[in-house]
Amino acid sequence: MATVPVNEQSFALDIVKTDDDGRLNRSAEIAGGKDVKTSLTGTVVGVDVTGTEKIWNCFQAIGNIAFAYTYSSILVEIQDTLKSSPPENKVMKKASLVGVATTTTLYMMCGTLGYAAFGNKAPGNFLTGFGFYEPYWLIDFANLCIAIHLVGAYQVYTQPIFKLVEDSFRKKFPESGFITKEHPVHIPLYGVLQVNSFRLLWRTAYVIISSVLAMIFPFFNSVLGLIGAMSFWPLTLYFPVQMYISQAKISRFTFTWTWLTILTVSCLIVSLISAAACVQGLITELHAFKPFKFVS
Template identity: 45%
Template sequence: MARGDYEEEEHHPPLLQTSPNNHNLNLTGTVWTAVAHIITAVIGSGVLSLAWSVAQVGWIAGPLSLLIFGLITLVSAYFICDIHLYFDPKNGNTTMNQSYLQAIYTVLGYKNGLACACVFYFTIFKTGVVYIITSATSMRAIMQSNCYHEQGHDAACEFEDWYYMLIFGIIQIVASQIPDFFHTKWLSIIAAIMSFTYSFIGIGLGLAQVIEQGEIKGSITGISTTNPTQKVWLVAQAIGDIAFSFNIAVILLEVQSSLKSPPSQKVTMKKASTIAIFTTTIFFLCCAASGYAAFGDLTPGNLLTGFGFYEPYWLVDFGNACIVLHLVGGYQVYTQTIFAIVERWYAETFPESTFAKDTQSMKVSSLPEFKLNPLRLCFRTTYVVLTMAVGMLFPYFNEVLAFAGSIIFWPLTIYFPVEMYFVQKKVIPWSRKWIILRICTISCLLVTIFSLVGSIEGLITKRFGYSL
């Protein structure tokens, strides 16, 4: 099919079109660059909370929950890959959906697109907030590890998170000047390498501690508590943390649009999704199991921050440094999407504005030439500052992860992909396939609501000291 047969991009509302038209770009993406993008998005801050999550629900329910969420995510990814090219029988047009929002608008209509946009914008923003919190936690852990090593385990090694959030924010203000998503390939590859590195370090440290103490800690039912109600809230938060860890739906179509063909982009993307999700699920299981086995009821919310007294201390420092480097790239993989949304909207709304068109070149020493755009500089700087401000207001790692995961997982990974699948495959209502998918959708919704209530309780308790 010729490129001209695709529906033109400008028919889509700017706020529902998250990527620039790349039909004429020389696409170079392969299955391995796609795997790198997905791993960068998935193995992020969420992996650090999984040992704590398993600790809340125990040795059976914990690993089983990870496997179930991994399977659901893979099926959802297949549904989303199928919608990259959509033939509309009403007008006979074939649309290449280059973004998740565009796909919702094209397949399910404007109202669903608008509803999805609200969740989508929240998803991108909360990811930036979580990454800022996580990076600050890891930088603080490095300082504490060094402090304990130099001054002893009884030293008062306490550091403020806001200072490290500020440092990470400044780094992101600079990194955010990267023009668009298609220029982040090198950043994703570095970030993917970092994610593998700190995952292996976390697994290795956990196993080393298990061997040193000569026992596997933990229990079938998870952490015991004298307050049954509090146990329920902790289980709910654990489910939210696990859901957050499998948050990849929003970037799949953009990654797929960067792939070269032949083979077809759909075939390559399904292969990449399978490799990436299988790999990350195994990593999640290893990190969660080794952390829980090492710490038991004392499993920390952030796995690598639990090795503050561990020697060699430099290994803990290196693992946390890898987390920070990974999050620098992960932040950009997500936020470049929302940058494209706003800048595209501004350019189409104010086509004569020099604020969006003016570009100045900068050259610093032997570094490559750097181009600055007024709109890009002002908007992206403001955005980073806002994510940093929210992170400083709610610097609670596990609770924020659980809240974000419970808000976004069901609509973006379950509901919208299933609804698009029904339309794409013309699934007949009340057929066996329709009933099975509806039951799964409703079941996931109930679990999500349970997790949301628990995460809100955790945030209220941490912020205001009041338990529901």
């Protein structure tokens, strides 16, 4: 067994082992101790990044955090599927509490354990950002979990888009059989599935185009942060707060109205700065960008 030397910036100890067949197997181990540099303030200005880069990265990180909490847009959809008893508002309060607590716990664990393992050089994407691909089964299992999660999440988040486009075309072309006619298809062990030609073509094209664009422009952190910054304030904060003010009939310039307004304006400022930071990150990454080769 031979140990491959690691430099001062490396955070993985690669071990190369020859098996009975003479083939090389590589395994990797997260290194702790002297090679991992951590600090209370994170990356060191002048060593790891410049002062300007650190500011941009901090606001870009806020956008990434905001993306994890942009769930308000589907709360109404979920509530519509609930039974009237027990009361929907009580069920949604419990569901929101459990969901937010679970999300916060998992992301905090990911952030703290990731920083403890990789220090100031911790990558934005633990699965692809640091060259640690062994044990292969663990990385494959993590990617499988992400795929299962995204299959469901993709459907939930794109349904409003699908419905908007399909309803618009039905209103514009009510006489078109291609758009309005349903074709029954018998599927064993399932029954009859109603297939619409336009729906099949449109949704397939949407998935293909969005997937190709994601492969062409794989700017993971910047794009994620930009989406989070753009959607967090209006969908998670502004509209819910305004609906609450209207429903509770809170008068202007009262204590509650004042603090809700301060919260709304503060988050708007942070969202705008985060969006600007993510745009700056996209511009920076484009300088080294190569289609289908660049990994962020």
